[in-house]
Structure formats: C-alpha cells, structure tokens
Amino acid sequence: MKLLIINNLASGYGEGAVYDFIRSLARDGDEVCVRSTDGTTDLRGMLDDASSFDAVVASGGDGTVATVSYLLAGTGIPILPFPAGTANLLALNLASPNEPHALAKILRAGATLDFDLGEIEVQGQRFGFGIMAGAGYDALIMHGAEPAKRLLGPMAYFSAALSNPLPQTARFAIELDGETIERDGLGILIVNFSKIQFDISVTHENQPRDGVLDVVVLRAGNAFELIPAVLAGLLDRGGDFPDRTDSLEIHQARQVRVDADPPMEVQYDGEATRLMTPFSARILPGAARFVVSEECLELFGEA
Numbered sequence: 001m002k003l004l005i006i007n008n009l010a011s012g013y014g015e016g017a018v019y020d021f022i023r024s025l026a027r028d029g030d031e032v033c034v035r036s037t038d039g040t041t042d043l044r045g046m047l048d049d050a051s052s053f054d055a056v057v058a059s060g061g062d063g064t065v066a067t068v069s070y071l072l073a074g075t076g077i078p079i080l081p082f083p084a085g086t087a088n089l090l091a092l093n094l095a096s097p098n099e100p101h102a103l104a105k106i107l108r109a110g111a112t113l114d115f116d117l118g119e120i121e122v123q124g125q126r127f128g129f130g131i132m133a134g135a136g137y138d139a140l141i142m143h144g145a146e147p148a149k150r151l152l153g154p155m156a157y158f159s160a161a162l163s164n165p166l167p168q169t170a171r172f173a174i175e176l177d178g179e180t181i182e183r184d185g186l187g188i189l190i191v192n193f194s195k196i197q198f199d200i201s202v203t204h205e206n207q208p209r210d211g212v213l214d215v216v217v218l219r220a221g222n223a224f225e226l227i228p229a230v231l232a233g234l235l236d237r238g239g240d241f242p243d244r245t246d247s248l249e250i251h252q253a254r255q256v257r258v259d260a261d262p263p264m265e266v267q268y269d270g271e272a273t274r275l276m277t278p279f280s281a282r283i284l285p286g287a288a289r290f291v292v293s294e295e296c297l298e299l300f301g302e303a
Contacts, residue, residue, distance in 0.1 A: 001027070003107075004053040006046055006068055007036040008060030011085045018059040018082055021100035025107060047071050054078070055107065055291060061085020062131055063271040069117055070128020073287035078112050080291040087270060089131050093193040093206065095295040106293050113300055114286040115208050118192045122266045122279035129192065130288065132202070133268035135258060135277050136187020137167045137218055170260040176215060176253035183249065188258055189216040190281045203250055209300055211285040212252045220247040256281045 003025070007018055022032055033053070035046040043064075050056050050072060058068035059082040069079055083091035083098050090096075097103055118129045127133075172183050191214035194206040203214050263276040292300075 001025075001055075001108075002031045002053050003033065003055055003057060004047075004050055005032065005034045005057040005059060005082075006043060006064070007034055008064040008084070009036050009038040011060035011064055015084075017084060017100050018057070021057075021059075021082065021104055024101040025104035043067050044071055050077055051075065055080060057082050057107070059084045062087065062090050062269040065090050066117075066128050066130045066269040066271075069130055069288040069290075070119070073117055073128065073284055076289055078110075078289050078291050080107050085270075087197055089196060089270075090193065092199065093131065093195045093208070094290060094292055095299055096293055107291055109294075111292055111294070111297055112289050113209070113292050113296065115288050115290055115300075116192055116211060117284040117287040118190060118213060118268075118281055119284055120190070120266070120268055120279050120281045122273065122275045122277070125273075125275065127268045127271075127273070128284075129190075129268040130208075131193045131196075131269050132189050132191045133266065133279075133281060134187055134189040135260060135264040135266045135279065136170060136185070168262065168264070170262055170264055172217065173259040173261075174215065174217070174251075175255075175257040176251055177255055181251075183217045183219060186218040186220055187264065188218065188260075190214075190256055190258075191216055192283075202248075209286070211283060212254055213256060213281060213283050215251040215253055215256055217249040217251075218247065219249050254283050 005018060005022070026032055037043065037046070047068065055078040056068065056072065057080045058065040062085055064085065065081040072079060080103065081090050081094065081096065082103060083096065088098070091098065118133060120127050120129065120133045167186055169184060169186055172185060172188055174181050174183065174188065189202060191202055193208045194201045194203040194214065196202060202216055257278065257280045259278040266273050266275050266277060266279050
C-alpha cells in the first residue's frame with residue numbers, strides 16, 4: 001500500500017495518535033508519506049500528486065477533512081477521515097472508530113462510499129464542507145469556542161453557546177433553487193450530515209447521499225427558544241420524534257443564496273471564516289469517496 005497522510009499539527013490536543021495509526025497499519029513493502037502543516041503551509045500543494053497514492057488520510061479536525069475532501073472532490077481517491085480534532089463530527093456521522101488500530105483495520109479492509117459535499121462562496125472565496133455551513137448564531141459559537149477547544153474539547157462549543165444567550169437576530173433573504181423567502185431569526189444552517197455535538201441530529205433524517213442540502217432557519221428570538229429543538233434532537237435517536245418545533249424551519253435545495261440584515265459571520269465545518277454574508281452554497285453530489293466502517297455501510301450503503 002502506498003499511503004499519503006495529511007497531518008494538521010494544530011488540530012485537537014496534539015496527541016499524535018496518527019503515529020500510532022502508522023505503526024499499526026504499516027506492513028512489509030508499504031510506503032507511508034506524511035506531510036504536516038500547522039496551518040501555515042497550504043494543503044493544496046500537499047495534494048498535487050495524490051492520484052499516485054492508493055488512499056489519502058486526512059488527520060485533523062472537521063475543517064481539515066473538509067478541505068482535503070474539497071481539493072480532491074470528484075477524483076475518486078479514497079479518503080480516510082482520521083479524527084484528530086476537537087469535535088470530530090464527520091467521524092460521528094460516519095460511525096467511524098476513534099481508535100488508531102481500528103482505523104488501520106478499516107483502511108486495510110478498503111470499503112468505500114461516495115458522499116455529497118457542500119460548497120460555499122463568500123466574498124469571492126470558496127470553501128468545501130462535509131457537515132454543515134451557516135451564518136449567524138452557529139458562526140458566533142464557532143468563533144467563541146476557538147480559544148478553549150484544546151482545554152475543554154467539545155464542551156468549548158457548549159460554553160460558547162451559554163456565554164451568548166442573547167445573540168444578534170437578523171432578517172434573512174434566502175434563495176432556494178431560484179425561489180426567495182424571507183425570515184427573521186438567529187441564523188441559518190446549510191446541512192449535509194445532520195449530527196452535531198452530543199449526538200444531536202439537527203434534522204430528522206441524516207441523508208448525505210441524496211444530492212440536496214437541508215436548509216435550516218433558526219427562527220428563535222434567543223438561544224433559550226432553541227432548547228425545545230435541542231431536546232427533540234436528543235429524543236429522536238430512535239426515530240420517533242421527527243418534529244423539531246417551530247424554532248427550526250427546514251427546507252431542501254441544490255443551490256442556496258443567503259443575505260442577512262444586519263450581515264452575519266459565516267462558518268463551515270467548525271471553521272470561523274471572519275467573512276460576512278451574503279454567501280451562496282451548492283451541493284456537489286457524490287464528490288467525496290470516504291473509507292468507511294461496516295457500520296457505515298449498513299447505515300448508508302443502500303442510499
């Protein structure tokens with residue numbers, strides 16, 4: 001096996017689990033190439049020869065995996081998301097193990113599935129996302145969580161949410177496949193994979209292979225009004241609570257454009273961009289080929 005590992009040194013807790021993964025994976029005759037960045041070196045140049053490898057391991061947080069997946073979109077190159085970040089939501093959604101030896105085992109097994117990616121464009125810049133992008137309250141949480149992620153882990157997002165109970169609301173103009181609606185609220189989410197921290201599902205169904213984006217408008221006037229929707233997400237693990245309450249309004253579209261008054265900060269897969277609305281988003285059907293576990297095959301293989 002000839003393997004390329006993209007290793008984000010700045011992700012997560014810096015514990016170096018990817019090196020345990022290499023020791024578990026490597027066999028006689030294998031070639032493992034590790035290319036590291038702390039955010040200074042652009043990932044694009046690290047992937048120029050990715051087609052000459054059997055697979056690419058994206059070691060880092062969800063933002064790292066999203067960037068690698070976007071740069072390799074449509075190439076058919078297998079990507080193993082290695083959960084070395086803070087929240088690792090993609091691994092949660094894919095039902096992937098966190099333990100390095102188990103990840104080495106599924107890479108050797110070689111099962112893959114193609115998943116949709118999202119693409120957003122804001123202020124002339126384009127980013128790919130695997131889980132969700134958005135503007136407003138979610139971006140405020142991502143921004144607020146950044147300083148404490150290494151110390152608090154996933155709880156940093158919860159802490160950031162609690163410290164901003166009365167965030168700015170806005171009037172959103174949302175274009176869905178050419179049809180425009182206007183709504184007031186705390187923010188908007190463009191969803192591909194629906195599960196977030198603490199295994200809460202934003203939408204009732206998790207369908208990252210259906211060729212459309214879920215567009216979720218946070219219609220609450222403050223953070224406390226979102227609590228019923230959070231509770232509904234927690235109770236929906238068995239599939240018995242599809243209603244997300246009136247605080248979430250859910251649409252579907254292949255192309256989306258969002259404007260906000262006042263302008264709101266934009267985020268993608270936990271990365272605070274410091275860029276403001278308006279932004280546009282579109283679906284890239286089946287653009288990412290992920291190496292997956294048997295459980296993931298059972299969850300999504302028939303989709």
